[in-house]
Amino acid sequence: METTKYLSPAWGAIAKAKLLAELDPAKMNGASASMSNVYEGCADGKDRYLFLECSDGALARFEVGEGEAPEAEFRIHGSYDTFASITRGELGSQKALMLGKLRLKGNMAKALRLASLADRVNKVLAGIPTEY
Amino acid sequence: MPYDLTPASPYWIDNRARVRQLQAAMAANGLDVYLASRPRTMSFIMDAFCPWRSYLVVPAKGDPAFFTFVIDATRVADETWLPEDRVRAYAPMGGQDQASAISSFVLEELGLAKGRIGYEDGMSTWTPEGYLSHYEYEAFRAALPGFEFVNSHELVDAMSVIKDAGTIARFREASRQVDEGHRAVREAISGGGWKGLTETVIGGIAALAMRRAGSVSEWNFAGLNEISSGRRSALGACTPPTTKPLAAGEPLMVDLHSMHRLALGDHSHNYLIGPATKAQRRHADNFVDLVSTVLGAWKAGSTPSGLAEVMFSRAEALGCSDFVVPGCEHGIGLFGDEWRIGSAADSPIPYWTDPDHAYAEGEMVICAMQYASPGDGLGFRYENPIVIGAGGVEALSKYPLGIEEV
Numbered sequence: 001m002e003t004t005k006y007l008s009p010a011w012g013a014i015a016k017a018k019l020l021a022e023l024d025p026a027k028m029n030g031a032s033a034s035m036s037n038v039y040e041g042c043a044d045g046k047d048r049y050l051f052l053e054c055s056d057g058a059l060a061r062f063e064v065g066e067g068e069a070p071e072a073e074f075r076i077h078g079s080y081d082t083f084a085s086i087t088r089g090e091l092g093s094q095k096a097l098m099l100g101k102l103r104l105k106g107n108m109a110k111a112l113r114l115a116s117l118a119d120r121v122n123k124v125l126a127g128i129p130t131e132y
Numbered sequence: 133m134p135y136d137l138t139p140a141s142p143y144w145i146d147n148r149a150r151v152r153q154l155q156a157a158m159a160a161n162g163l164d165v166y167l168a169s170r171p172r173t174m175s176f177i178m179d180a181f182c183p184w185r186s187y188l189v190v191p192a193k194g195d196p197a198f199f200t201f202v203i204d205a206t207r208v209a210d211e212t213w214l215p216e217d218r219v220r221a222y223a224p225m226g227g228q229d230q231a232s233a234i235s236s237f238v239l240e241e242l243g244l245a246k247g248r249i250g251y252e253d254g255m256s257t258w259t260p261e262g263y264l265s266h267y268e269y270e271a272f273r274a275a276l277p278g279f280e281f282v283n284s285h286e287l288v289d290a291m292s293v294i295k296d297a298g299t300i301a302r303f304r305e306a307s308r309q310v311d312e313g314h315r316a317v318r319e320a321i322s323g324g325g326w327k328g329l330t331e332t333v334i335g336g337i338a339a340l341a342m343r344r345a346g347s348v349s350e351w352n353f354a355g356l357n358e359i360s361s362g363r364r365s366a367l368g369a370c371t372p373p374t375t376k377p378l379a380a381g382e383p384l385m386v387d388l389h390s391m392h393r394l395a396l397g398d399h400s401h402n403y404l405i406g407p408a409t410k411a412q413r414r415h416a417d418n419f420v421d422l423v424s425t426v427l428g429a430w431k432a433g434s435t436p437s438g439l440a441e442v443m444f445s446r447a448e449a450l451g452c453s454d455f456v457v458p459g460c461e462h463g464i465g466l467f468g469d470e471w472r473i474g475s476a477a478d479s480p481i482p483y484w485t486d487p488d489h490a491y492a493e494g495e496m497v498i499c500a501m502q503y504a505s506p507g508d509g510l511g512f513r514y515e516n517p518i519v520i521g522a523g524g525v526e527a528l529s530k531y532p533l534g535i536e537e538v
Contacts, residue, residue: 094225102226109202113206
């Protein structure tokens, strides 16, 4: 199976197309929120980000890139290895937060209501054949 | 229940005005942020029931932000007047523990890198007062290294001494609920109905009646109503009920606690379960006399020490001074504000009642008097929220003062 480099521009394009195709706005509870995942210490020493914004339950913006992440309502910081483990389905995002491997910034009360939606996004991304 | 008050409601409290008043006090004291941790401050500012460990961060301008344990945040958001996005949560997750969540708010959302933070430290007689713990203090200091921490609880305490009309109306309603509890207890124990009942059952009978009347909680630190009978009534002030059955020839102390919109009903009524001895009757009549005397003497300008003199002088005249427990009152306010009289922490014994505190018009306390004769296995307690006026006091529970024989 052909794989794509995790967080590369090509991976980002596949991820965006897959999210648009598979995320059903009707099942996203009409959520409007934005999130930046900040990947610290990637293999080349750089930091990368995954930015996602939903408006009324629909994916409005999706980006991956290097350097400073876009401003977002929620920022989740963690190591590349931690995020890769989550995307591979080896580590639950909730457990990663409880272990302190991920650090969430933003309104926790709202984040809790969005947790199941974040899980749906992760499941879609986990379906991309990826080279980590 | 969802926050539903408008200025037309008798229970309306202008919470935004309270925030502005606190912010003015902060400015006068050079504070950039006020970090509250006591339930009394949450009740006073949030106007919502906040039983979990919570924090309120009051900036120099604008709405405060509230942080509570994640499982209760949505309910508090529903019940408070604060905008939903100002009700936050902390959780055992990376970046979301108490110090991390609150320091992020201060540093990033308020945009402050340094300044002075008022916090709440002190000493209390009831355990859940909510002063910042030493561990919390050290954690916040480490998370906010650019800030000077200043103990400032007296700012909120000073604001909450004189009660506004909405607060007093809430206390009146809470007292009406307590009176319903007393009526239910009296009905249950009358005509020999006390036989087979225990102290805990008496507490439950009262609780059900008060809940049916609208009370949401038996709020006090005993976690319930305080009921004692027999020799336990002579043992002291705190009397959580036990499974002891009521018995003929014993006293019964019924101290009920309701809660209405965070205002606290707190009224104690006493019985003698017949047949009463002449000595018991004499003690009972003495106690009723003492309560009437003290209530009659109370008015704006009275002091705790002055009222104690009134009480002991009358007790000497009645020949019962050996049985009078010192003190006539404890403080009261919205949920969490239960003990200290006034607001000053610089009384002769810090954090205890200043004996020379002069009560002001519009101040509320619980008239709290206790009588104990361990030798006779007998004790009584009277409590009632009172509003202090220029010429006297209004006792909010209207349940008739007396010690009945049932």
